[in-house]
Amino acid sequence: MKSFALRTSRKEEMLDITEAVQRIVDESSIEDGLCCVFVPHTTAAVTINENADPSVKEDILSAATRLVPENWDYKHLEGNAHAHIKASLFGSSVLVPVVRRRLLLGTWQGIFFCEFDGPRSRTVSVKVLKG
Amino acid sequence: MKSFALRTSRKEEMLDITEAVQRIVDESSIEDGLCCVFVPHTTAAVTINENADPSVKEDILSAATRLVPENWDYKHLEGNAHAHIKASLFGSSVLVPVVRRRLLLGTWQGIFFCEFDGPRSRTVSVKVLKG
C-alpha cells in the first residue's frame, strides 16, 4: 500500500490525481491487475470523470452543492454535514484495471480527488493487486 | 482483462449485462475471488439493482434526471454535463464476489450498464481476481 499527500486550496475542488496514481503503478512490479484508489477521509471522495474540459469539474461541484446545499437544517453541528453526504454519494474508492503496467482508463477519463470541505491537507492511498 | 462491446439504443438506458459478465467469469480459470466491472466512459456508469421488475430501471433513470436535469445552466457546452454528473453519482465500477465460478449476486440483483448520453457504441471491461 502506498500513499501520497495533497493540499487542497479551495473549499470545494476536484484535483486530477491520475499521474500520481500511475506513478505508484509504475513503481509496483505489477504488470496486470487492479488498482484501488482509496480516500481515508469523510468529507472528501474520489471519482472518475472527464479530464479534457475543466468546466466538467465545475459542473460536478455545482451540481453536488445544488443537490446537497450547505444550509439545510442538519443535526451535525460542525457546518460540514453537506460534505459528509457528498462523500457518501461520490464514494471513498475507485477501481481501475491495470494492463501492461498502465491504468486502463478510457480516452477521456481521469481520476479526481474531490474536496468538499477544504482547504485541507489530505491523503490518498493506492493499492495495486496482481491478477 | 476482458472487454465486450455493446450498443445502446436510447438516450438513457439501463442494460442488464449480468450474463455477459458471468460468461467472462466462466472463461477465466478462477474458482474464487472478486470480479470488477469497469466502464471506460465519462457519460455512462455501472450499477447493481433489481433485475426482476423492469420498472425499477425506469424509476432509477427518471430519478436521475429529476436529480440532475438536462437544462441547468452548465458550463460544459456539449449538452451532456448532466450525463457526466450522473456518471460520478452512480460510479464507474462495481465489484462482485466470485464463489465456485459464480458471481455471488443476491436473488434480485443484476449488473446494469447505465447509458446517460446515448445512443452510442460502448465498452465494458471485466477483471476477475483470484483470492
Added chain:
Amino acid sequence: MKSFALRTSRKEEMLDITEAVQRIVDESSIEDGLCCVFVPHTTAAVTINENADPSVKEDILSAATRLVPENWDYKHLEGNAHAHIKASLFGSSVLVPVVRRRLLLGTWQGIFFCEFDGPRSRTVSVKVLKG
C-alpha cells in the same frame, strides 16, 4: 468469502459494521491486501463515513430521503422504488486497504450498512484479497 447476518430495526438506518468486518479480516490469514464489503440486496447499500458523531448518520439518511422522496410517481408498485434508487446512489460495495491485518480506515471512518427499506434480515458478504 465470508458472510454475516444482521437485523435492521427501522425503516431507514445506518449500522456500523466496522468491527464485524475487521473480525473477518482477523480470521483470514491475510497480512496485506484489499477488503471488499458487498451487500447482496437491492434496497440497501454500504458506505464509509464518520463514526464519531451519530448525527452524521441521521443527516445522511434525511438527505437521501430529501433527494429521493418516497412519494414520487414511481412505476415500481411495491412502494420501495425510492429505496432501490438510494441503493444505486450509495452503492453495493466498498473497498478498504488491509495493512498488517488491519483495515486501513481514516481516523473518523467507519463502514456502515445502509438500510433503506427495513426492518429486515440482511446479509453482508466480505472478501479479503491478498496482495
